[in-house]
Amino acid sequence: MSYRNSLLTGILVTGSLGGMFAQSNSTPTPLPKFTELSKDDSRRLEQQRAVVAAAARRSGVSSLTGTKADLPIIQRLIDNKVFAKTQTYELQCLGVAFGDVLASELPLRWVMVTDEYGTDPTLRFKKTTFQINALTMISKRVERDEQVDVSGLLRTTREQLAKIQPTLQ
Secondary structure (H helix, E strand, O other): OOOOOOOOOOOOOOHHHHHOOOOOOOOOOOOOOEEOOOOHHHHHHHHHHHHHHHHHOOOOOOOOOOOOOOHHHHHHHHHOOOOOOOOHHHHHHHHHHHHHHHHHOOOOEEEEEEEEEEEEEEEEEEEOOOOEOOOHHHHHHOOOOOOOOOHHHHHHHHHHHHHHHHHHO
16 A cells, blocks of 8 residues: 655646756656546445444444534544554544545545555546545544644645646636
């Protein structure tokens, strides 16, 4: 499983990146390849959602909705350190649950991406190359002992998409 270091991996443009940086013999970064989720990919995401749902049930929540209503539940699981910073898989499961919220609020959908980091589920913005790696948004912050504010992450993601959307039309 690959790890990405940023909230938004950015906009990838066609053309020679080497030319932009005056490196004539460098190889351009390949554009990411997006594919629909296979049955196995969907099953994997469902298994990850089930990990979060089980943790939420232990905290007295009957179910997750995949909507903004899940934010306080996800935040409580983070704040209560239900998953230790060494539990990367479980923290990434929280990322999947958070990604579902993002997908319900914004023009994003789960797909698989293959890029220089490997193949992983990601949230794709419309039919562009812009992607949001919800899988690691929470885990990376927890692992770095950073405060995680899922409502703030939603707000920031919404603002960033609004800012870049005109450039992607």
